[in-house]
Amino acid sequence: MANSKYEYVKKFELDDTLLPASWLVVRIDGRSFHSFTFDHGYQRPNDDRGIGLMNECAKRVLEEFSDITFAIGMSDEYSFVLRPTTDLFDRRESKISSVMVSYFASCFVYYWKDYFGDVPLKNPPTFDCRIVCYPTTQCIRDYISWRQADAHINNLYNTTFWSLVNSGVPNKEAETMLKGTFAKDKNEILFTKFGINYSKEGAIYRKGSILYREKVDVKVKEKPDGTPVYRKQSKVILCHEDVIQDKFWNEHPTLLEV
Template sequence: ELGSFTKDIGKVEPDYIRSFQFEDKLIPSTWVVVRIDGCHFHRFSEAHEFVKPNDEQAINLMNTCAVAVLKEFHDLVFSYGVSDEYSFVLKKDSQFCQRQASEMVSVLVSFFTSMYVMKWKDFFPQKELKYPPCFDGRAVCYPSYEILRDYLSWRQVDCHINNQYNTCFWELVKSGKTKTEAQNALKGTQTGDKEKLLRQFGIEYNELPVMFRRGSSAFWGTTRIDKNGECNGNSGKRVVVQHCNIIEPSFWDALPTILSG
């Protein structure tokens, strides 16, 4: 058999076969964002009985995975997550995977997924994983700091809109409405209408947990200031998870080195 293999070796031209590979290099000196999204997580969250509209443990698991990704891949300078999605920002001049899009995306998605399965038991000790969770990913380049900030603002605005809608939706369902009735009741409502609706259920939207309303930012922080304005004593460099308003310039002004790139 070796003989026949030896003969077969001669037939194969690796250079020709390799010539079909193509570059998908992202333009240099731009902010690359790799966004990871859960595949069919609607179904996944039902199969694993996530609390609606927000499952705190599921979000904590996502945040834990994001922190691990930031610790593993040092070219990441910021990340923002909400629900089953997480956006990772690479520093502007990163040469991670030689900026080949497929490789960058696949490595980050794979590591994130690996962590998600490994850490599942820590967050859901009573629940077995019924089937493998799966994420997709994509890379996008943003040529300036301003547009990158616009991207992040867009994600946080989406978080707010979706969270307010979902909170209303599930309150209506819990109150006895069908899902279709709940959808119809919300059709065309504005932010103010939804606030009023929630108050009828005794919910003051702005008092809901900030993690649900604002999503989570994970990034390398050198110090952390507590609610009383005191340094929390941890001056070492570590990845922190916060739930700030990342639309307002003040967040970025206070942490100028995050995107100094």
């Protein structure tokens, strides 16, 4: 449409194209979820409703943006991985980032009641978002490992911390007890004091949540004689497997194909 003498200001929008041929990670993270989870009475350390909602939102994001091949989430965050060849929004950083994070936030409110039922959503939640480029497959594997290792570290800590607190240890004291401890120390506390075998805790807490796309046979119709007709369709799968070791990647070789 025709425009005004002021239009020159559009020139100040600088190009923010992301480096071609590099893997892209879009990581979102809840803003001040320490307060948000407290205010909404989240179970501690893990609230299944909260995790379910995060996974729902992430799944919607994958369904909306078919260039995302993999995602991993835990706590109040989710990382979405886009292939090196993606040309989504011409690889414009601000477009990809803003569209994904706003859709995630918008889904969070939209699907809230499906997970939290009558618990009222007291205020609209906020998420930050960043995009990081990773040049090689090794880097992107290490990124994913970083997030899963982090999920493990935090969850082991939180599980031990809240077990202590729930058993009557004051918060401050529990903190002091855990300061400087190693994984094996926390496993020990959990086992001896609370009879918890940490490795038997739900994988959803220990490993976080993984989403990926897979071609599956979907029954699309039946022949007149009743024989089912299948077609390959892309489906988003949720799992909680280890993605640090090679096993998962060997079983899903296309995910890291360039």
